[in-house]
Amino acid sequence: MSKEWPLWEVFIRSQHGLAHKHVGSLHAPDAGMAINNARDVYTRRNEGVSIWVVRATDIVASSPGDKDALFEPSNSKVYRHPTFFPMPEEVKNL
Amino acid sequence: MYAQMVETGLKKVQTSDDMSAEEREFQARIDAGVKIEAKDWMPDAYRKTLIRQISQHAHSEIVGQLPEGNWVTRAPTLKRKSILLAKIQDEAGHGLYLYSAAETLGVSRDELLAALHSGKAKYSSIFNYPTLSWADMGAIGWLVDGSAIINQIPLCRCSYGPYSRAMIRVCKEESFHARQGYDIMMALSKGTPEQKAMAQDALNRWWWPSLMMFGPSDAASVNSAQSAQWRIKLFSNDELRQRMVDQTVPQIEYLGLTVPDPDLKWNAARGSYDFGEIDWEEFHQVLKGNGPCNRERLRTRVKAWDDGEWFRDALVAYADKQEAKQAAA
């Protein structure tokens, strides 16, 4: 069987977005074609986007088992989240 | 549906006693509404069932381009042609999102395609019917995509993260599909007597196959019950089919067309329509490969794949050459 086109993960930042979001994956023989294909597959309804493609095999992910060790510290520092501090109704823009 | 009668490989719905400790923990997460993600532990049966379900769905989208592709070169106005092209393009895109989701489960797209091309893997029965007139474009968008939406919206909440996110993406794009189909039917129903007859004829041919899309009654199905426990199937086939009938009959009446079912009757007690017997023998034959278009559909896909081998290989060869050049530099 012929060599398969490698798998690429696609990340898109929309025109008004602040960060690249993972939108899915596709197959392409190299990075250049992956970008072109990503444009056709994942940006049909948007203009002015930024596309990142990463070879799926290059992605290093945290292990689900690590969840507690990696994330527990920030979970217990709940005052980092704005909703922790209720504001009086009368006070705007905060 | 797009994935019909998906095998779980299990003979009975797993109870707590049947499950290992890991499986119990896994089931608890599902019951709590927590999403399962790609690298999480999952029972082998869950993984395999999802691969079947998602890949069947993906194959359906890809094969689904063909019945509509059959009329895109004959679309009667430039506007209709544009809309149909955009819909077909969406379908290819949906197939791609779904293959992506399936690949997170440890299977490659090429493996899945090989299963499709060999006839081992299934795709939705509906795409084995021929598109004989322009009105079929209306009927397909309205009834087939309409049925798909009924199935897909609940799947947006399914337990497997990548699949639910793919469904959310698909659903956003799908609503225009059903509308454009109904728009075609409206134009035909309001048109000349010949156009109205064309619309009625399309409805006559697509109504029953669309109802068959939801699959046979699964009240006694172990597979359906297990999938429901895993939250990858959220409503029974009969429930979804009933929803489809109840929502569509008024739409048919609005068009001034006739439902091709002499047994259709409003049942006030149930608050739903009673409808006639479905020919399940036809359904099973179509799934087995004996539908009107099974051979052509599969041959077309296999031909595209085989004819395209030199192209795919060429792109790999070029990429390899470039990589070698860069390494040497």
Add this chain to the structure above:
Amino acid sequence: MGANCVDAKVNYLLRQGDNALILSQRLSELCGKGPALEEDMALTNVALDLLGQTRMWYTYAGELEGQGRDEDRIAYHRDAHDFKNCLLVEQNNGNYADTLVRQFFFDTWHYFLIGALTKCGDTRIAEIAEKSLKEVTYHLRRSGDLVVRLGDGTEVSHAKTQTAVNELWMYTGEFFNYDEVDQAMVAAGIAPAADELRAQWLAHVSDILAEATLAMPAPDAWMQKGGKQGRHTEHLGYLLAEMQFLQRAYPGSQW
């Protein structure tokens, strides 16, 4: 503007619309039949872009002509001898190399033409060109890139692509073979001069073919012509019969 000039402009607009329509139609034939899913997406994308451009050209042509013809009347109710597309776009899809080389030859000319039209004296044409330029730029980037990959891919892809180049070459001269209509558009400050356009086309094509390790046929080879004047190949009749069937079989219907 004199009547003749309006006629010439309408004719010129129809040429642009016809090129885009016929090529879009050819690409639509490939729905669901490409060599990879990503290619299916890309092909329909180009087909859709071209169709959008067709509609802009036809709408303007119909308005200028002032005979009440809308885009559909123009697309569905002319016979082959009234179509003014160049011969290249009506060629069969053939194998995928034929499809891509046809696209590349067209996209290169299209890119330079549209670029020039964005700066022309007719504001409406300039607007249409402006809207089309982004799409056409992408089309050219894609088709040129694929020609390079196939030319410099495997022996098989190289051979198929070279054959496609050799066989489609004789249709590439028509773009620059200006007749009275083209000349009138040059005089009106709309169309770019033929030799300028041809030089740009040859430069880009020769760069890409070289990078693709493909041989370029002689620029002064004998070229086919006639498409712009309504003398087509045998392909167009069949293409139109399929495309126009419903409108012809059910005249006067709304769809």
